Amino acid sequence: MSTTTDKSQTAVRILVAEDSPLNQQVALKQLERLGYPASAVADGSQAVETHIRTPQDIILMDCQMPGTNGYDATVTIRDREESLAAAGTPVKRAYIIAMTANTEADNRERCLAAGMDDFINKPVQLPELEAVLRRAFSDRATALQRDEIIDPIIIAGLRQLRLPGQPDPLAEFIDLFLREAPARLDAMNDAVAQNDPTSLARVASAAAALKGSAGNLGARQLAALCEEIEQTARNWMLADTKPIIHRARQEFDRARAVLETIKAG
Amino acid sequence: MNPAFFVDETKTLDPAALERLRKLGGNKFAGDMIDLFLSYGGKQVAEARAAWQAGHLAGVAGAAHALKSSAGNVGAGQVQKLAAQAEQAAKDASSEAAGAAVAALEQAFAETKPLLEAAKAGLI
Numbered sequence: 001m002s003t004t005t006d007k008s009q010t011a012v013r014i015l016v017a018e019d020s021p022l023n024q025q026v027a028l029k030q031l032e033r034l035g036y037p038a039s040a041v042a043d044g045s046q047a048v049e050t051h052i053r054t055p056q057d058i059i060l061m062d063c064q065m066p067g068t069n070g071y072d073a074t075v076t077i078r079d080r081e082e083s084l085a086a087a088g089t090p091v092k093r094a095y096i097i098a099m100t101a102n103t104e105a106d107n108r109e110r111c112l113a114a115g116m117d118d119f120i121n122k123p124v125q126l127p128e129l130e131a132v133l134r135r136a137f138s139d140r141a142t143a144l145q146r147d148e149i150i151d152p153i154i155i156a157g158l159r160q161l162r163l164p165g166q167p168d169p170l171a172e173f174i175d176l177f178l179r180e181a182p183a184r185l186d187a188m189n190d191a192v193a194q195n196d197p198t199s200l201a202r203v204a205s206a207a208a209a210l211k212g213s214a215g216n217l218g219a220r221q222l223a224a225l226c227e228e229i230e231q232t233a234r235n236w237m238l239a240d241t242k243p244i245i246h247r248a249r250q251e252f253d254r255a256r257a258v259l260e261t262i263k264a265g
Numbered sequence: 266m267n268p269a270f271f272v273d274e275t276k277t278l279d280p281a282a283l284e285r286l287r288k289l290g291g292n293k294f295a296g297d298m299i300d301l302f303l304s305y306g307g308k309q310v311a312e313a314r315a316a317w318q319a320g321h322l323a324g325v326a327g328a329a330h331a332l333k334s335s336a337g338n339v340g341a342g343q344v345q346k347l348a349a350q351a352e353q354a355a356k357d358a359s360s361e362a363a364g365a366a367v368a369a370l371e372q373a374f375a376e377t378k379p380l381l382e383a384a385k386a387g388l389i
Contacts, residue, residue, distance in 0.1 A: 022301045022335040029290045064330055101334060123282075123337035126289065 012137075013054065014038035017047035017070065018062040018099065023122065027060060027099075030129050044073030051077060051094060058095045058136050060124075061116065063107060070098060071114040078115035088160035090152045093143070095136045099124060149251075150258045154218025174263045177217050181252050184210040188229065188245045192238060203241050204233040210248075219255040222248060277373070278380045282340025292388040299385045302339045303378060306332055310367075310374045313351060317360075317367050325363050326355035329370070339381065343373040 014036050018024045024040045031038040038060075041047050045068040047059060059077075061070040068076075074096050084091040097118045098111040108119055117139070120132045146152075158170040184206045191202035211226035225248040232241045286295040309332040316324025333348035351366035 020331050020335045021305055022298055022338055025298060025301065026286070026289070026338050029294060033289060062334075064327075066327060066331075101330070122334045125285075 012036060012057045012140075014058045014060065015047060015050055015056040016040040016060045017042075017044060017065065017073065018060070019043060019065040020062075023062075023099075023124070027124055027129075030124065030126050033126065034130055034133065036133070044068030044070055044076075047073045048076050048080075052080070055092060056094055057092070057140065058097065058133070060097050060099055060120070062099045062122075063111065064101075070116075071110060074111075074114040074116050085156060086159065088156045090156045095139060097132055097136065146258050146261075149219065149221065149254050150262065151218030151220055154216075155262055158217075171263050173217060174259045177213050177219075178256055178259065180213055181210055181222075181256075185245065185249050185252060188241070188248075192242050192245065195238065200233045200236060200238055203238065203245075204230050207233065207241075214255070217255075217259065219251075219259075222251045222255050225251055277341070277343045277377055278384065279340030279342050280384070282338065283384055286339070287388065296385045296388050299339060299381045302335055302341065303381060306335055306341075306344070306374060307378075309335075310371055313367050314371065317355075317364055320360070322355040322358055322360065322363060325367065326352050329355060329366075332370075341374075341377045341381070344370065344377050347373050 014031060016024055016027045016031070016038055018027060018040065019042050021042075024042070028038055028040055039050070041050055043065045044061075047061065047070075048068070050056070051059065061074060063070040077094055077096070081091050081093055095118075096116045097120055098107070098116045099120055099122050100107045100111065101122050111119060118132050118135055120128055155170065158173060161169045187206040188203050191199040191206070207226045207229035211223050211230065214220075214223040214226060225244055229241050229244045229248060232244060283295055283299075286298050289295075290298075309328045313325050313328040313332070316322070316328060329348045329352035333345055333352060336342075336345035336348060347366060347370040351363055351370050354362035354366050
């Protein structure tokens, strides 16, 4: 398995939006020194256009630029991400770092309100830039891990089922799954513990049912573990299902954590 | 945060900032950044002056803001400080204070220019 860190550092796309050519050149050189060749634009509307054409992982956004400023550009990018997600198109959220003049004390709240993720003071210094990028990568790694636990494409598809004036079906599916899955896992454990002539069939059928509902919600790893439990039970190896059931329960805990944030957000 | 990373705004020119540019990209890069500051900064100072004369305080604030953030990168501390003052005065809609700050900014830029040119010559 490839390591997430390597992948995120070589394939990462960084855009600098900054109107001062001097600051732009310095930022690009600093990024180059840190190992991230980046591109640059001079105002907010160019940042939005570039991001739409070539999705960026990280945008270093100057707040005050002539024309479209950094706040408005960020709002545009976030609105677009939301409407794409609502339309069922999985979209990778850009990590937006505000470049602020440290004299502007009220800036941070305005940055957060616009949807920015982090801040860096100007003039940008190498150690601070490195630190803010490290935070961005850790956020991105977390997002990748989440995507491995729950497939975002499945979730985006379920979101599309929402009808105006109706309860959100995705939230209902999640609730149902969070009630059903522990009961299925308990049923498997009970069957293994009882070790009677019906145990194998009970384990296999609980695993098959959970595999289906996990798959419907994009919990791919959990579905794969359930498949393994089912096959093991069908091969008459009851005791061997026990460690797999244990792993399935751990995977369910991870899936629950991700699903709860999906439901909340 | 390490205070050494900030420009000493009491100095006309902070050699530590130029040293950081040199370390970052070498002598040629540092020289190019000085050139960029002198041409772009000169334009911003002229823009601030023209905006003030036209009574366009938002234009003064915009030009002064751009100059302020560029000045930090080359260590033009005095320019940075006065640009911040001009920006603030313009935002406060104080035409008189903005005019005084723009005049002081012009002077500081004129004083900083030969120092930066000398620093650049020293890089080659």
